[in-house]
Amino acid sequence: LKVGFKKLAKKNDYIRIENIGDAFRHSGQNPTEDIIKDMTEKAKAIKIRVPQEDEDEDDIKLPDDHLSFADFLTAVHEYWIPIENDKQQLQEAFETLDPQNKSKLMVDEFVYLLKNCDWTEEDIELLLSQVSCADGYFLYDGKKIIVHYLSF
Incomplete structure (x- = not known):
């Protein structure tokens, strides 16, 4: 998965959420459009932070559209099919x-x-x-x- 992620991240340590399907494909996977949609929704949910008790919802920055490698793994892990041979x-x-x-x-x-x-x-x-x-x-x-x- 790291190879596919790095192919799109290049010098950055992140990819855009909209590129999650491409990164997954570059990792040797062949996801359907429905799977890509689900992974995208999971990635967006990861970026949303729930306010703590002492925070006001208006003070929380809106989620950005960048995914770290860790966020990418979280969003795609259930769809990963190891290519062993x-x-x-x-x-x-x-x-x-x-x-x-x-x-x-x-x-x-x-x-x-x-x-x-x-x-x-x-x-x-x-x-x-x-x-x-x-x-x-x-x-x-x-x-x-x-x-x-x-x-x-």
Whole structure:
């Protein structure tokens, strides 16, 4: 979770509440919009402070929209799904996209996989610009993904 948080926090020690879903995604998670909404509401609730007996409600500063890492953990902890074996999950993804085990994927399917792994459009376009995919396929081999131009 810290990697996803730091990716958005950069030099700061906080992220904006509105970016909680992006930070969670950068941590390798795939939350639904409903989960993001729930995490956002929890984050907002964390920032609201109840007045003490000797304080007037009007004296309490309105909550800001910044989350520390500790606040982020509190807001997202119930939705965190540990990713214990990335290699196995990647292999399962390839098996889903290549059920006949031909060790090749259509570029469109590969792009779909990358988008679901939170690759940006810019990164995907950069990757595709570096290879020739005239036949529309990527070949892959084990842990490595090898891009080939297949001519028929």
